[in-house]
Amino acid sequence: MDKLNDWLSLTQTPDTLIAQIQRSPATPKVVAYLRQAVPDLSRFPSTTYSLYREFENTGQRESYQRVYFAKRSQLTRAVLEMILGDDQMRAVIHDLLWSICEETTWVLPAHEEQGPEYWDLKPSPGGALRSASQPWGAHTMLTRPPDSIDLFAAETGASLAETIYFLGDRLAPEVVQRVRQEVDRRIFQPYLAYGKNHWWYKGALNWNGVCNGSIGLAFMRLEKDANTLVQALNQVLEGFEAYIATGFEPDGGSIEGISYWNYGLMYFVTLAELLREKTGGKLDLLADNRLKKIALYPLVTALAPGTFINFGDATEQLALTPGIVQRLAEHTGVSDLLGLFVPLDWLEGAGVSAAKLPITLRTAAWWDGNIPPFPASAHQDAYLPDCAIAKFVAHTPTGKTIILAAKAGHNDGHHSHTDVGQFILHADGETLLCDPGRGLYSREYFRKERYQNFFCNSLSHNVPRIAGQLQKPGPEFGGRQQYHGEIIETQYAQASADEARSVIIDIHPAYDIPGLIQARRSLKFDPVDGRTTLLDEFTFSTAAQEVEEAFVTWLPVEVDGASARLQGQRSTLLMEVTEPSGCIFTSQDMREECRRNHREGNLTRLSVKLPEGTANDSVVRFGIQIMVQDA
Secondary structure, three states: OOOHHHHHHHOOOOOOHHHHHHHOOOHHHHHHHHHHHOOOOOOOOOOOHHHHHHHHHHOOOHHHHHHHHHHHHHHHHHHHHHHOOOOOHHHHHHHHHHHHHHOOOOOOHHHOOOOHHHHOOOOOOOOOOOOOOOOHHHHOOOOOOOOOOOHHHHHHHHHHHHHHHHHHHHOOHHHHHHHHHHHHHHHHHHHHHHHHHOOOOOOOOHHHHHHHHHHHHHHHHHOOOHHHHHHHHHHHHHHHHHHHHHOOOOOOOOOOOHHHHHHHHHHHHHHHHHHHHHOOOOOOHHHOOHHHHHHHHHHHHEEEOOEEOOOOOOOOEOOOOHHHHHHHHHHHOOHHHHHHOOOOOOOOOOOOOOOOHHHHHHHHHHOOOOOOOOOHHHHOOEEEOOOOEEEEEEEOOOOOEEEEEEEOOEOOOOOOOOOOOOEEEEEOOEEEEOOOOOOOOOOHHHOOOHHHOOOOOHHHOOOOEEOOEOOOOOOOOOOOOOOEOEEEEEEOOOOOOOOOEEEEEEOHHHOOOOOEEEEEEEEEEOOOOOOEEEEEEEEEOOOOOOEEEEEEEOOOEEEEOOEEEEEOOOEEEEEEEEEOOOOOEEEEEOHHHHHHOOOOOOOEEEEEEOOOOHHHOOEEEEEEEEEEEEO
8 A cells, every 4th residue: 555654654643542441441340350360470381392292292282372372361461450550560571571582483383384494395294294204393383483473473473562562661671672573583574574475364264364463563563664564564454455355255244153253353453443543544444344244243143142153163152352342333333243242251261362462452442341231133133145144033922032043155164064054043042952163173173184073074063964974075174165055045034023934055065975966954933933844855866865864952852752852941942853754863972072072061962864665765855843942
């Protein structure tokens, strides 16, 4: 952007963030949250070699990441306390900054397989950075000069840069200089030299917003050379344009889901606001008309306070980042977003991450501290044609709110599951028929073994198995959308208040089964009582092949032949197979899969196989009535 240099040099707007933090009514809440989440600043965890190599040796990433993020969370609390006047934090901040600078790499072990030296290795390590036959030791993130930037290296650079920017004149000069040197060496130089070669630079996913945004923020805080700053920011803005254009669908939705919508926008909004401020409003990324549709997405996916539709790897329980989302709501006019807030500590493990210093500072500065009532607009029918998601809502005479959400989509994508035709049924804050969400993020989870994980493949979703086959995954996290579905008809909010809503999904292209001519799923939803009717129809070229229908839930289950009863705290779900006759529910306890994936609770898979004899026909129909009652 040619005018960026002039806008930055002519505008001398002072930074307002500290003043906003000091007078914000949200600041005491953020401080209280941090003191609870990070109670100890007397000892710092050590990011050891053995912990770093645990991922390569066992595939587990939690041990190293736990101490890595704990140290950064300590820095966040100490910096905010010092901003508010506690100078006793000076020594703590010195030691934390020095400790982080002493880390051999800021890139997580799960993300180290990238960067120019790695790309150029012949032959490629193929995931085995060190082996008995190839001396890869000289090419790992622990031994080569920094040339690669992942999500958390970028975030670390932004956190350190903001610490120096806001507190530098109160810190030891040699600590300040050490931080400047390390951010320049690990972030600035690699970004300018290789940044455009990274897969995430113009990627259609959250990495783009986080990495480009964090890096742009760090440059804004530390870079003293005007030409270098403009070069870096122009590079960031080029990546940002791809993020907004391709990281969200034309309908404003995110294929990655609500948790990645929340994460990806954090640093986009942060840098957008800083650029608007520093250019006197001449560059305002949030004025882009596309942002309004993007801002509406959480309202479409919201089920209840802190609970969202969670197709793919998205999380069902989530606390939206209040400062970021409030600023987005103010600029787009989507004020109902504010009604989706929950208290910072309301969802343990799903709240605002204390390790993200720039984001926590903006939660304190930009959030007004209020949690408005849950918005009525989140409990209305919605349809995202490009995301291929339909949402129907019933408000029953007894006061229940029942929600049915269904998807078509495709089985490609960085966070996809093989789940075309998946649906969720939710009532009064409880998800009755669920999407169980992500599996354990491990080495195998983001490699070719991904779809062997129970939580990633069709077995953990409310979709059929046909001829013994599950749906097929797309080519490695993003490809040709070869295995997909299509919403071929839907009737939702335009209908009269008591007219049935419906969606018909063609799920046939999600399977690779010779002889399967057609597979269609019809869901009919009564907006008065929430009764759902599912009808699946399969057509084969010759004799019908075996079909198994499946439904998954976290609730206790009782089965009785063709009937099943799911017992929630506030609602009971009754399921009755209507065709063909002779069907029997089978209940399978999936607690071992939950244990392997570090998931709390006990998931149950209900399945129904068509009775013998139906294979003589070329058409198979399966129907079931699903009804929500008071518990």
